[in-house]
Amino acid sequence: MSSILFCGNERIGVLSPQDRGLAYGDGLFETLLAVDGGLPWWPAHWHRLAQGAQRLAIELPDENTIHQAALSLAVAQPAVVKIILTRGESGRGYLPCDGPATCIVSVHPLPPALPQPLTLHWCRTVVTEQPVLAGIKHLNRLENVLARKECQLAGHPEGLMSDREGRVICATSANVFVHADGQWLTPDVSACGIAGIARGWIISHVGDVRVGTVTRRMAGNAEAAFLCNAVRGIMPVAGIGARRLDQTAALDAMQAFFLAANPFFGNT
Amino acid sequence: MSSILFCGNERIGVLSPQDRGLAYGDGLFETLLAVDGGLPWWPAHWHRLAQGAQRLAIELPDENTIHQAALSLAVAQPAVVKIILTRGESGRGYLPCDGPATCIVSVHPLPPALPQPLTLHWCRTVVTEQPVLAGIKHLNRLENVLARKECQLAGHPEGLMSDREGRVICATSANVFVHADGQWLTPDVSACGIAGIARGWIISHVGDVRVGTVTRRMAGNAEAAFLCNAVRGIMPVAGIGARRLDQTAALDAMQAFFLAANPFFGNT
Numbered sequence: 001m002s003s004i005l006f007c008g009n010e011r012i013g014v015l016s017p018q019d020r021g022l023a024y025g026d027g028l029f030e031t032l033l034a035v036d037g038g039l040p041w042w043p044a045h046w047h048r049l050a051q052g053a054q055r056l057a058i059e060l061p062d063e064n065t066i067h068q069a070a071l072s073l074a075v076a077q078p079a080v081v082k083i084i085l086t087r088g089e090s091g092r093g094y095l096p097c098d099g100p101a102t103c104i105v106s107v108h109p110l111p112p113a114l115p116q117p118l119t120l121h122w123c124r125t126v127v128t129e130q131p132v133l134a135g136i137k138h139l140n141r142l143e144n145v146l147a148r149k150e151c152q153l154a155g156h157p158e159g160l161m162s163d164r165e166g167r168v169i170c171a172t173s174a175n176v177f178v179h180a181d182g183q184w185l186t187p188d189v190s191a192c193g194i195a196g197i198a199r200g201w202i203i204s205h206v207g208d209v210r211v212g213t214v215t216r217r218m219a220g221n222a223e224a225a226f227l228c229n230a231v232r233g234i235m236p237v238a239g240i241g242a243r244r245l246d247q248t249a250a251l252d253a254m255q256a257f258f259l260a261a262n263p264f265f266g267n268t
Numbered sequence: 269m270s271s272i273l274f275c276g277n278e279r280i281g282v283l284s285p286q287d288r289g290l291a292y293g294d295g296l297f298e299t300l301l302a303v304d305g306g307l308p309w310w311p312a313h314w315h316r317l318a319q320g321a322q323r324l325a326i327e328l329p330d331e332n333t334i335h336q337a338a339l340s341l342a343v344a345q346p347a348v349v350k351i352i353l354t355r356g357e358s359g360r361g362y363l364p365c366d367g368p369a370t371c372i373v374s375v376h377p378l379p380p381a382l383p384q385p386l387t388l389h390w391c392r393t394v395v396t397e398q399p400v401l402a403g404i405k406h407l408n409r410l411e412n413v414l415a416r417k418e419c420q421l422a423g424h425p426e427g428l429m430s431d432r433e434g435r436v437i438c439a440t441s442a443n444v445f446v447h448a449d450g451q452w453l454t455p456d457v458s459a460c461g462i463a464g465i466a467r468g469w470i471i472s473h474v475g476d477v478r479v480g481t482v483t484r485r486m487a488g489n490a491e492a493a494f495l496c497n498a499v500r501g502i503m504p505v506a507g508i509g510a511r512r513l514d515q516t517a518a519l520d521a522m523q524a525f526f527l528a529a530n531p532f533f534g535n536t
Contacts, residue, residue: 003285014282015290017271017372022283022352024409025293056410057417084290093379094409094416094440104285111361128396129432133410140408141292141362142324142401148362149325164397172362 002107004069007088008100009062019102021086024094025139027102028052030083033231034074034107035264039081041230042067044197049085052136058087059101066103073107080108080231086139111231114157117238118227120171121159122216123147127169127192135195148172158227160219160240163192168214174229175199176237177209178222179250184209185218198228205261206254224248226255233265234258270375272337275356276368277330287370289354292362293407295370296320298351301499302342302375303532307349309498310335312465317353320404326355327369334371341375348376348499354407379499382425385506386495388439389427390484391415395437395460403463416440426495428487428508431460436482442497443467444505445477446490447518452477453486466496473529474522492516494523501533502526 005012020026030045039045046063053060070081084104090097125147133140143161151159151172158171169187170176175196177186186203188211189195203209219225224245225237234255237245259266273280288294298313307313314331321328338349352372358365393415401408411429419427419440426439437455438444443464445454454471456479457463471477487493492513493505502523505513527534 005285015285017273017283017352017374019290020413022287022290022354022372023297023407024413025407026410026413029291056414084285086290094412095420096413096417104290106285125400126398128398130394130396130411132393132414138410139291139293140410142294142406142408143398144362145288145292145294145364146324146400149364152363 002073004073004105006061006065006069006103008059009065015102015104016089018089019086020088020090020096021084021102021139025141026056026096027058027084027086027139028056029085029137029139031231032070032081032083033264034079034081037071037074037076039070039074040262040264041197044200045230048137048195048197049083052138053085053101055132055136056087056138057096058085059098061085061101061103066105069105073105075107078110080110082106082108084139113232114235118158118235119156119239120237120241121151121154121156122241123150123159123161123172125150125161127161127163129163129191131191134192135189137194144172162216166216168216168219169193171227174227174232174235176219177202177226177228178214178219179224179248180218180222184250184254185214186211187214188212196228197230198233201262202228202258206257224251226251233262270341272341272373274329274333274337274371276327277333283370283372284357286357287354288356288358288364289352289370289407293409294324294364295326295352295354295407296324296405297353297407298405299499300338300349300351301532302347302349305339305342305344307338307342308530308532309465312468313498316405316463316465317351320406321353321369323400323404324355324406325364326353327367329353329369329371334373337373341373343375346378348378350374350376352407381500382503386426386503387424387507388505388509389419389422389424390509391418391427391429391440393418393429394432395429397431397459399459402460403457405462412440430484434484436484436487437461439495442495442500442503444487445470445494445496446482446487447492447516448486448490452518452522453482454479455482456480464496465498466501469530470496470526474525492519494519501530
């Protein structure tokens with residue numbers, strides 16, 4: 001693993017233990033698929049990072065500077081490039097001050113694919129509703145960490161997280177789509193959850209996808225379901241809790257459409 | 269500012285940019301008052317850190333090792349010693365693995381006292397309810413950062429944060445006590461908020477304190493109120509929103525009792 005660090009747009013050597021990203025999770029991150037020496041979804045990732053930086057009032061570094069650093073780490077083999085953007089070192093205490101952000105660009109081996117068949121745990125750890133933080137990929141991710149551990153203890157590679165009212169929001173490291181009554185449906189993330197890049201691509205490019213409330217009952221009774229993220233693309237779900245799900249024609253069609261438009265996911 | 273870093277119980281030189289404390293806020297912290305070369309509330313801080321580490325399943329380093337490091341940084345002048353404990357570097361991805369924790373012990377100048385008179389903003393940023401994280405002082409503190417910024421923009425040095433149901437939980441960097449109908453009352457923190465060390469001392473040592481629900485109306489109509497934390501002790505509140513509060517005899521008595529038992533707060 002190698003990494004490149006920036007303070008604003010200037011390269012720096014080491015991460016300060018006073019960084020607010022560490023102190024308070026005061027920052028954002030992006031996890032990108034690097035394939036064939038490129039970063040195919042760069043614009044969407046940068047757009048979300050910029051939106052998050054605007055929401056948190058963190059100074060965004062120069063896009064080209066960070067893009068070049070990320071490309072320099074994107075080796076030919078499929079890999080994951082991670083970008084962490086924090087508020088930097090603007091004093092001890094919660095009050096955020098203006099100052100250059102810290103940006104860390106690093107490259108990692110592609111994680112192993114989720115085990116097949118992909119069965120999902122119903123996570124007890126809820127996603128808390130916090131509209132001011134919803135959608136953006138911020139660094140306060142203890143809920144995801146705890147939910148992911150729950151999945152492991154329950155013997156599932158992933159799991160579905162719900163809000164306090166029992167609305168399904170996401171998997172621990174992916175968005176979720178369910179197919180019910182002939183339509184694909186994915187949870188609204190305006191109150192909590194992350195607006196995933198793969199999710200956004202599907203909503204924009206697939207004609208008939210509805211964004212709205214997905215109750216546990218709806219997910220539990222779905223005809224088909226898949227998870228998606230920007231590293232693994234579409235991951236068909238073979239079971240939720242004790243219930244088995246089939247690979248339906250609708251899921252076949254969704255996967256084929258996605259892969260045809262984003263063939264780099266086939267190379268990983 | 270100087271700091272001492274540990275991986276488990278071994279000193280290390282620099283913080284890895286892969287640390288999970290930075291990646292996910294996967295860790296805890298403590299902020300201690302250092303005065304006269306000592307750390308008077310060390311046992312209570314360590315106890316809370318140990319409770320948090322148990323809750324998050326983070327390996328706790330040796331208490332004496334960290335205590336000695338903290339004492340070596342605690343200079344004669346009043347100062348703040350901060351301890352950050354993270355899950356260390358156990359792989360990319362949310363799944364936590366066993367491995368040595370990272371511990372960072374650092375010393376900082378005592379922050380300036382909050383401006384007087386201390387008036388409080390009603391923060392719009394809510395504290396989200398997450399019982400699995402409630403009480404412990406974890407690193408997912410974006411809500412506090414955003415609420416503190418709100419206070420500044422509203423022209424107040426601090427503010428009261430409530431949950432979604434409008435129950436007052438805390439200030440952005442302190443616990444709160446209100447005096448109503450002849451009794452001191454402080455919010456329950458079993459669903460959200462931090463179980464502050466100064467708060468805990470007061471609950472344990474002052475006879476007639478009730479822990480329970482504090483509605484906004486109750487706080488808004490209180491006869492007196494104070495904030496408290498382990499760095500500044502008791503901070504009398506002179507106003508909440510547009511309403512002024514007096515320094516009552518009950519508040520005088522509380523302050524006198526607290527200072528007599530914890531005279532080091534008088535030296536800061």
